[in-house]
Amino acid sequence: MFEQLGLIGCGLMGGSFALALKRAKLVKRVVGYSKSPSTTERARQLGVIDVAAPSALLAVSGADIVLLAVPVAASEATFKAIRHGISADTLVMDVGSTKGDVIEAARNGLQKQFASFVPAHPIAGKEVSGIEHAEASLFTGRQVVLTPVKTTLRSNVQRASQVWSGIGANVVTMTHEEHDAAFAAVSHLPHLLAFAYTNALIGQPQGDRFLSLAGPGFRDFSRIAASDPVMWRDVLLANREQVLQQSQAFRKALDDLETLMTAGDLQGLEQSIAAASKARAAWRPNSSTDALAQQDS
Numbered sequence: 001m002f003e004q005l006g007l008i009g010c011g012l013m014g015g016s017f018a019l020a021l022k023r024a025k026l027v028k029r030v031v032g033y034s035k036s037p038s039t040t041e042r043a044r045q046l047g048v049i050d051v052a053a054p055s056a057l058l059a060v061s062g063a064d065i066v067l068l069a070v071p072v073a074a075s076e077a078t079f080k081a082i083r084h085g086i087s088a089d090t091l092v093m094d095v096g097s098t099k100g101d102v103i104e105a106a107r108n109g110l111q112k113q114f115a116s117f118v119p120a121h122p123i124a125g126k127e128v129s130g131i132e133h134a135e136a137s138l139f140t141g142r143q144v145v146l147t148p149v150k151t152t153l154r155s156n157v158q159r160a161s162q163v164w165s166g167i168g169a170n171v172v173t174m175t176h177e178e179h180d181a182a183f184a185a186v187s188h189l190p191h192l193l194a195f196a197y198t199n200a201l202i203g204q205p206q207g208d209r210f211l212s213l214a215g216p217g218f219r220d221f222s223r224i225a226a227s228d229p230v231m232w233r234d235v236l237l238a239n240r241e242q243v244l245q246q247s248q249a250f251r252k253a254l255d256d257l258e259t260l261m262t263a264g265d266l267q268g269l270e271q272s273i274a275a276a277s278k279a280r281a282a283w284r285p286n287s288s289t290d291a292l293a294q295q296d297s
Contacts, residue, residue: 001025006063007032008056008078010043012126013095014069015134018048020167023136033059043131060085065163068094073234075102079109086113091156093120097183098238099147099176118160119147119176122169129228140168147176184242189250191232192243194225
């Protein structure tokens, strides 16, 4: 059991983590901080945190476990703000959906305490954000990816794995390069496409009319376009190299389909659709799949 969780970012992800630790009796006290004092106070009123701290540094002072649940673009500034409250015995984690940039931010921000940091990405979330939507079961049965580096304390990697397992998550470990490449393909690109598709639709003169006729196909394809704009702005920019590579691969596949349509190639078009249909039908999601990684602070 941990004595105190220092929670930076009292939103959906951070709040759910705090509630999950409390439910599993893995922590005695939660001290929280958010950029907005009203958010921190609301988290206290809801019982997500026990004490509202006036600063990130005070939130982590005395904590033996720290979780950063802030937009990835705010990572370095946050690590710098808490650096002097981190000891060699503190387990520090994040919940960012990109890892290479967060690791670099931690290296710059934590400096001598960098070895205490275990990068983490829980594959869980909702289309809605905010502390009101936090729930203790958010991570149950979901995957959590850990991406430690060579200098990460092995003892902290083990503790991080035990914590996430203790709240019901399935832990996977990989390099941050593998992580960022994989999630560019299966998460970041789909969001980019959903944003682009929805913008293309509403940008047409008859967009509102088209939307009034939309059904399950539109609902299923566009669901993730309702995701948090600030978070996804940061994610797409942070992992832009990998996302742009995936975008180019998609463009080629789309061009190929358009070429078949233009040529009226009935057989070729059917074969291409059949290949996609077969691959999708054969896919079996794990329990974490299709969950949005919504970080909110």
